[in-house]
Amino acid sequence: MSFRVRPVGRAVTPKSTMFSVPIGEMTLTRFSYGIEVDLDSFDADAGKVLVLTTLRGATRHVTANAAEQEVTARQTYVTDCSRADYRLIADPDHLQLNLTIPHGLLADLALRWWGHVPDDRLWRHGCVVGGEGSPWLALLAYASRTAAAAPDAVSSGRIGEHLEEMIGAQLLEDWARRAQLDLESRPAVTAPxxxxxxxxxxxxxxxxxxxxxxxxxxxxxxxxxxxxxxxxxxxxxxxxxxxxxxxxxxxxxxxxxxxxxxxxxxxxxxxxxxxxxxxxxxxxxxxxxxxxxxxxx
Missing domain, CATH: 1.10.10.60 (Homeodomain-like)
Structure with a gap:
């Protein structure tokens, strides 16, 4: 997914690092720009959901209605770039562990698990999920360690398939809860x-x-x-x-x-x-x- 990234303040040389591994159709990335940056113009046509976990430092997340939320260490922010405008500002000390997930993957999973695809009340709701001591952070830690130990099995093997589904399901449940939606309840129109x-x-x-x-x-x-x-x-x-x-x-x-x-x-x-x-x-x-x-x- 293309986007625009700009340094904030006086021009300095970035000290960027990035490590990436696929988990099925998802991409898990650990990275830092090494300087304060401002990211925007995320390509809506790419159809991606961003799940951004701050490991160190702080990040600020800005939605279309100009609401801004600061995220600090061990917090995760989720936004669907195919449904909502989004901007990210990261401080010089930031370190991220991010997931890039196709919107279609989550929609498919919701259909198969809960019998319906959530509407834009979910997809347009950018928010923090998980938190200290949460199942989400524990799952993310497990995914990271498994990817480090067996990247091939995670990228294309059965372990990766199951891990992809676990991550997607946990994310959808946490996200829906923050959006005040009950995935178990039947909407007015449910896929037969x-x-x-x-x-x-x-x-x-x-x-x-x-x-x-x-x-x-x-x-x-x-x-x-x-x-x-x-x-x-x-x-x-x-x-x-x-x-x-x-x-x-x-x-x-x-x-x-x-x-x-x-x-x-x-x-x-x-x-x-x-x-x-x-x-x-x-x-x-x-x-x-x-x-x-x-x-x-």
Whole structure:
């Protein structure tokens, strides 16, 4: 996700450090700019949620309505850059442990766990979650230690898949609580069970190249009914949902570093590498080879 970063005050040389590891589709990053900085212009089209934990120093978080909140050590601020304008000011001593999470991942998880996708009362609510002694901080510490000890297993293995789901679920629960939403309560419009069945099957079997008819059969409805329901509850067609699951699978495999672009494309059913590379670049903003190179560097 692109954004703009500027030094604050008299020009000084940054003393930046950054270490990054994927956890499934999430990215965990430990970094510091080494100077006071002001960040804004986060790309809304990238569809990312930022979960920013301050380990040292202090950060200030500014939302669209100009509300500002200071976050100090061992506090976490969450904001959805695809739904709300956001600005971050970090003091010279800041040290961050941040998660970058696709909005779609959290929406999918909410659908599968709670049967509905929260509305903008959640996504537009930037706030602090967790806190000293919270399950959230304990989970974040576990994720960090596991990623340090077994980065490959976390980036693309079963451990990473389960850890990704644990982080997403805990984040959604804490976030919803701060937004005064109850994920367990049924909203006026709840995605029916057949939509959740189809989404779950697509998520788990994307490598097998199921068709829309396959999803409809699993869901026990017609392809037309399924298409209408996906448009209503997920704002996309079943075909688009299947494509997204395949591309996310490719991204996870390339992020592991133990593969090649051509082999990964074939494993996920892509025959024309040119078409594949173009689709991948539109989705992730970089070529497949760039994802692989970043992991193997």
């Amino acid at each position: 069970r057949y939509v959740r069945l189809a989404a779950q099957y697509a998520h788990e079997h994307a490598r097998e190249l199921p068709t829309v008819l396959d999803l409809a059969q699993i869901a026990g409805v017609s392809a037309r009914a399924l298409s209408g329901a996906f448009g209503k509850y997920l704002n996309m067609t079943p075909r688009s949902y299947l494509i997204e699951q395949r591309l996310q699978g490719v991204y996870r495999d390339l992020s592991s570093g133990h593969t090649t672009v051509s082999a990964t494309a074939r494993n996920w059913g892509y025959v024309n590498l040119g078409v594949f590379a173009s689709s991948y670049r539109r989705r992730f903003g970089e070529l497949p080879s760039e994802t692989l190179a970043r992991r193997t560097a």
